Amino acid sequence: MAQMSSPDLLEDEQKPxxxxxxxxxxxxxxxLWGNAWRQFRHHTFAMAGLIVFIxxxxxxxxxxxxxxxxxxxxxxxxxxxxxxxxxxxxGTDSMGQDMLARILFGGRVSxxxxxxxxxxxxxxxTLIGAxxxxxxxxxxxxxxRLTDLFLSLPSLPLLLLITFLFKQSMQNFADRVxxxxxxxxxxxxxxxxxxxxxxPTARLVRASFLSxxxxxxxxxxxxxGAKRNSLIFKHILPNVMSPIIVAATLEVGSAIITESSLSxxxxxxxxxxxxWGAMLFNAKDLLQFSPHEAVIPxxxxxxxxxxxxxxxxxxRDALDPRxxx
Amino acid sequence: MGRYLIRRLIIxxxxxxxxSMIIYSIIFVAPGDPLGELAANPNVSAxxxxxxxxxxxxxxxxxxxYFKWAKAYFLNFDWGTSFTSRIPVKDYLMDRIGVSxxxxxxxxxxxxxxxxxxxxxxxxxxxxxxxxxATTFAFIGFSIPTFFSGLLLILLFSVKLGWLPFIYNSxxxxxxxxxxxSIMPITVLAxxxxxxxxxxxxxxxxxxxxxxxxRTARAKGLKERAVIVLHAMRNAMIPVITIIALQVPGxxxxxxxxxxxxxxxxxxxxxxxxxxxxxxxxxxxITFGIAVTVVIFNIVADILYxxxxxRVKYK
Numbered sequence: 001m002a003q004m005s006s007p008d009l010l011e012d013e014q015k016p017x018x019x020x021x022x023x024x025x026x027x028x029x030x031x032l033w034g035n036a037w038r039q040f041r042h043h044t045f046a047m048a049g050l051i052v053f054i055x056x057x058x059x060x061x062x063x064x065x066x067x068x069x070x071x072x073x074x075x076x077x078x079x080x081x082x083x084x085x086x087x088x089x090x091g092t093d094s095m096g097q098d099m100l101a102r103i104l105f106g107g108r109v110s111x112x113x114x115x116x117x118x119x120x121x122x123x124x125x126t127l128i129g130a131x132x133x134x135x136x137x138x139x140x141x142x143x144x145r146l147t148d149l150f151l152s153l154p155s156l157p158l159l160l161l162i163t164f165l166f167k168q169s170m171q172n173f174a175d176r177v178x179x180x181x182x183x184x185x186x187x188x189x190x191x192x193x194x195x196x197x198x199x200p201t202a203r204l205v206r207a208s209f210l211s212x213x214x215x216x217x218x219x220x221x222x223x224x225g226a227k228r229n230s231l232i233f234k235h236i237l238p239n240v241m242s243p244i245i246v247a248a249t250l251e252v253g254s255a256i257i258t259e260s261s262l263s264x265x266x267x268x269x270x271x272x273x274x275x276w277g278a279m280l281f282n283a284k285d286l287l288q289f290s291p292h293e294a295v296i297p298x299x300x301x302x303x304x305x306x307x308x309x310x311x312x313x314x315x316r317d318a319l320d321p322r323x324x325x
Numbered sequence: 326m327g328r329y330l331i332r333r334l335i336i337x338x339x340x341x342x343x344x345s346m347i348i349y350s351i352i353f354v355a356p357g358d359p360l361g362e363l364a365a366n367p368n369v370s371a372x373x374x375x376x377x378x379x380x381x382x383x384x385x386x387x388x389x390x391y392f393k394w395a396k397a398y399f400l401n402f403d404w405g406t407s408f409t410s411r412i413p414v415k416d417y418l419m420d421r422i423g424v425s426x427x428x429x430x431x432x433x434x435x436x437x438x439x440x441x442x443x444x445x446x447x448x449x450x451x452x453x454x455x456x457x458x459a460t461t462f463a464f465i466g467f468s469i470p471t472f473f474s475g476l477l478l479i480l481l482f483s484v485k486l487g488w489l490p491f492i493y494n495s496x497x498x499x500x501x502x503x504x505x506x507s508i509m510p511i512t513v514l515a516x517x518x519x520x521x522x523x524x525x526x527x528x529x530x531x532x533x534x535x536x537x538x539x540r541t542a543r544a545k546g547l548k549e550r551a552v553i554v555l556h557a558m559r560n561a562m563i564p565v566i567t568i569i570a571l572q573v574p575g576x577x578x579x580x581x582x583x584x585x586x587x588x589x590x591x592x593x594x595x596x597x598x599x600x601x602x603x604x605x606x607x608x609x610x611i612t613f614g615i616a617v618t619v620v621i622f623n624i625v626a627d628i629l630y631x632x633x634x635x636r637v638k639y640k
Contacts, residue, residue: 154615
């Protein structure tokens with residue numbers, strides 16, 4: 001507005017602008033991701049969430065290397081020790097097994113399930129959404145009807161049904177192939193969670209692809225002879241990454257909750273694989289005698305999911321192109 | 326509207342048939358005997374077992390079995406007999422659905438009653454202390470898994486304070502004991518519903534109050550209350566009501582986990598019980614029943630949306 005008024009004002013305006021331009025040249029160029037990171041850093045809760053989440057990941061994956069206590073330690077006690085008793089940081093459970101070691105090892109499983117299941121859901125969803133949006137026509141209708149069908153499936157009952165019915169044979173299979181039965185449980189659980197959670201991502205990616213493929217830069221890429229795969233993965237996909245990243249983050253949290261729920265209902269991992277949910281399953285009947293057995297793993301699930309949700313919220317704000325600062 | 330509805334209904338019927346095939350095939354291809362405990366029971370002779378197998382048609386190929394089942398299920402409304410309790414599945418579930426609905430339904434209504442005013446106020450006073458507290462609570466509410474919040478409530482009110490019973494007793498008499506044993510499960514579910522819904526209400530309201538027609542309403546001198554209630558909320562509630570409709574199947578299906586924690590004899594705990602005892606007819610009936618409600622409420626949500634929002638065009 002001020003520029004329109006008088007000529008001397010114009011000169012005043014130009015001076016600082018030139019200095020600004022000078023400053024711009026000196027400062028390193030800001031990338032799009034750099035901008036998003038700057039936004040993200042200002043979101044207090046999201047940063048707190050990120051720090052807590054990284055801390056938990058390090059704790060569970062590196063911790064057991066430092067903390068030399070077996071999670072299936074010999075049953076030294078017949079009653080549980082409360083946290084701090086006899087030098088046990090988190091006490092022991094009713095079978096005398098060290099709680100901290102179980103939390104660390106179980107966290108590995110819980111976090112891995114969350115991350116792998118979310119990866120499956122996001123990859124499947126992205127591929128289906130990208131194919132539907134890019135090719136359109138019959139491919140689009142078939143894939144979208146499939147998505148609608150999966151969205152109408154009663155997911156929780158089906159999840160329980162499939163894990164219950166196929167667990168034994170998956171365990172036998174994994175025992176034969178990998179020599180470890182619980183790998184079978186792991187594969188089954190991440191597979192089922194992933195296959196029942198890809199639909200929202202597919203819809204999201206399809207919508208973004210539909211609008212992106214009409215953009216000029218895609219036309220330009222086509223005109224210089226870009227191949228189909230390079231159009232999809234090199235030109236369009238990077239431009240629709242923001243909503244995918246947000247969905248992926250939130251999916252990790254919900255997959256962790258789903259696995260814990262399965263294990264809590266006694267349908268997930270067995271007692272010798274102490275995921276946080278499986279620990280709660282055992283603790284729920286002992287609430288009167290040793291409440292710490294339930295409170296500790298429950299708090300871990302809660303804090304992990306809360307931090308992931310905060311990260312997701314921060315990412316949503318940071319990656320939203322409408323919000324620039 | 327008429328043509329749209331018919332198209333929608335046809336698609337829904339096809340979807341339901343597809344879902345029933347999927348569920349049926351999963352059970353069919355699963356390893357293990359579909360007769361479950363009956364097959365392992367040493368008191369049942371091989372001859373009797375064979376006769377039972379024939380009566381269920383278990384030796385027929387998959388598609389024949391499916392058609393037989395589908396005919397009985399959809400045309401004759403014959404849902405079979407529960408393997409474990411030996412009574413018709415329909416009667417078995419009828420006893421339980423009332424319990425599920427009374428607990429989950431009450432919690433759902435309380436959740437909505439909390440979420441709408443809190444979400445609207447949060448949006449109107451964005452970034453105020455009220456909004457910050459409400460948003461933080463909402464985040465905590467939907468990040469805390471129901472199995473953990475349930476256990477924490479039991480720990481506090483049953484174990485430490487001894488105020489409330491931790492197990493739901495369906496034979497309890499009198500109103501006060503019934504309320505007392507329902508408080509914790511309802512709180513757990515209401516907390517989760519309201520936390521989830523508050524965020525939708527807030528987001529929808531925020532989007533609405535920045536619209537031009539709200540400025541117009543203010544500009545023509547309407548009272549603030551009229552602007553908010555008649556102009557903003559009426560529009561902001563459209564997507565919220567759709568989301569509420571989409572969540573109803575969860576209420577009908579009972580909250581599996583909450584029912585399991587408090588041992589409430591509802592649909593959710595029946596599903597777990599049927600699964601672990603391989604009571605296939607009950608598993609089938611519950612799973613498919615939930616699928617039917619999901620599909621029905623998808624249509625309801627679409628119709629509600631179309632009725633409330635004249636901008637929506639049918640294709």
